[in-house]
Amino acid sequence: MSKPITTASGIPVADNQNSASAGVRGPLLLQDFHLIEKLQHFNRERIPERVVHAKGSGAYGIFTVTHDISRYTKAKLFAAVGKQAETFVRFSTVGGEKGSADTERDPRGFALRVYTEEGNWDLVGNNTPMFFIKDGIKFPDFIHTQKRDPQTNLKSATMMFDFWSKAPESLHQVTMLFSDRGTPDGYRHMDGFGSHTFSLINAAGERVYVKWHLKTQQGIRNLAAADAVRLAGEDPDYAQRDLFGAIERGEFPRWDVKLQVATEEQLAEWEARTGWNPFDLTKVWPHKDFPLIPVGVLELNRNPLNYHAEVEQAALSPANVVPGMGYSPDKMLQARLFAYHDAQLYRLGTNHQHLPVNAPRCPFHNQQRDGAMAIANGGAEQNYHTVEAGGSQPQGLGHGEPALALHGGAGRYDGRGQEDDYTQAGNLFRLLPEQEKQNLFANLAGPMSQISDEIINRQLGHFDKADPAYGAGVRAALKARGRNIG
Structure with missing residues (x-):
């Protein structure tokens, strides 16, 4: 027996088949609030799609620590071998619209959220260890070339290659994109990368720089170009169907989580030897110079119950790092630290962190109040924090990071002509x-x-x-x- 229909306010609906009208043939009455509410909500069912990574799939799982890295980080997540935390992962294509095909030649987003006891850690990466550009100021320009021509409303090879041919820094990623890895066979058979250089801070306040890698246990598997095109027509939701079906069958996909680690001194020596900026997103750290260190295992084992609430409204940001983690001088990362949260404020609203998929699993407290969808609004708690006139006792800068030495005057620097692309x-x-x-x-x-x-x-x-x-x-x-x- 189906549940009785109510309005969004819980009021029983007497008739969900017929509008209230003036007589048998109408016209309709404005007082029929159920009709009005139903049509109003229907008109607003589509929130703005993501500018990039619009088409995506998501799943929940578990991250398990398998190796001790406490010498690098004080993050409680890694405090003991065997420790586990709940996770959420969103996979996506990058350039296409929400209704585009899963098998298009495109990088794939690989965005991992770990719900830790110290807050959410988001590793918002791709299935490639590098990217097309090295400075976030060019990101809107690059993405415009991947979208539609403003006159014809068609995808344009001319726009793409005009941009790439004038930006040799893109060549590394272009080579990866047009290789077989540009059309992965679903999401289970591809690796993930944090791509950027991040940092870890240990209990002694010592910083190392790191790159995160997620290596698929299912093995790398790619689609031939002709098969990718065929599937785009026959089954445009191929990757979504594959991921959901595998988890539903109990075939839980897994990835080995690994790290490359380097001190600031090691990176300085490597840069002097190779000429490569270790914080340049168009470059990688070769494994022979910085071997992979095992950390843990990611397993996805639960499908969302409501795609819109749990996948479409998932809002991850690389700015979300927990104590014992930090950033780097990577210019692309620095731009993303602002851009992702700002995008969520526009797309979802000012209190998007209150939504269940985005809310931390640990207690949280701040002085933010009000605004749309203020679900966890603080109640009667004090909504301000006083100034400590006698001087505060901070526990270190930010999340306890050691101070980062800065060099040079503030300005705009373009070293592209001297860099090896x-x-x-x-x-x-x-x-x-x-x-x-x-x-x-x-x-x-x-x-x-x-x-x-x-x-x-x-x-x-x-x-x-x-x-x-x-x-x-x-x-x-x-x-x-x-x-x-x-």
């Missing part, structure tokens, strides 16, 4: 098996065959600098498509 992209290319290189050439030739000779030649120049065989392979693939470029 080709070696790591070339290294990635040379690591690919021969068949995957051929796939890379074909995947690039598809959209590049649609753009002007000027942009093609500019982009080919970058491939040549990464590895002459890279440029030659793309030229051959373009020629096969009727574009004979010198």
Whole structure:
């Protein structure tokens, strides 16, 4: 037997089949509040979609500590081997709209939330260890090239490659994107990366810099380009269906959580030797220089009950770190620390942290009050904090971080002309098996065959600098498509 229908205020509805009208044939009466409320809510059922990462899937799980890293961090989450914490993960595509296909060639978002006893820790990353740009001031420009042309309302290969060809810093990520890893086989068969450089602080106040890695226990599995296109038409929700179904069947996906760790002195020596800025998001730390250290295991074992409430309204931010964790001078990270929370304020509202999926599992207290959806509003508690006239006794800066030394005058610095954007992209290319290189050439030739000779030649120049065989392979693939470029 179905439950009786009520209004949102709990008032029983006498008739959910017929509007109140003046006579059998109408017109309708404004006093029919159930009709009005039903239509008003229906008109407002769609909150603004995310500007990026609009199409996503989510699941809950458990993070288990398997190795002791307390020498690096005082975070209570890692206090003992075997300790567990509840998690939520949202996977996503980046450039497409909410109704786009799961199998499009695109990076994948891999956003992890761990509900710790000291608050929420959010690791908001991707399935790639690098990114297209190194400064957040260019992020809106880059994303505009991945969206729709403002005149035609069509995706534009010209916009994408015009941007990339003028930004050689993007070459490393472009190579990854157009390799087989640009079309992962669902979300269970891909790795995750924090991508940015973060920091950990131990009980002695010592800082190390780290990069987070989540290595799939299911094994890497990618879709051939033709299969990705086919599935986009046959089953555009392929990755969502695969993740939900696997968890429903009890086939819980797992990832090994690992760290790369370096002191400030080690990074300074590495930068002097390689010329690479360790905080540059377009670069990676090679494993031979900074080996992976095991930390724990992430398992996803519970599907959400309500997609809108628990996945669409999930609001993660890289600014959410707990005591014993910190940031780095990474310019892209610094921009994201502001941008993510600001996006949630616009998309969900000023009290989005009160929603169950976003609320910490530990007690919290602040002087924030009122505003829309103020669910946990403090009640009669004091809504202000006084000034300690006699001087406060702080427990350290921020979350207890040691002071970060700053160097140089405030200004806008562009070192792009002096930076190496080709070696790591070339290294990635040379690591690919021969068949995957051929796939890379074909995947690039598809959209590049649609753009002007000027942009093609500019982009080919970058491939040549990464590895002459890279440029030659793309030229051959373009020629096969009727574009004979010198």
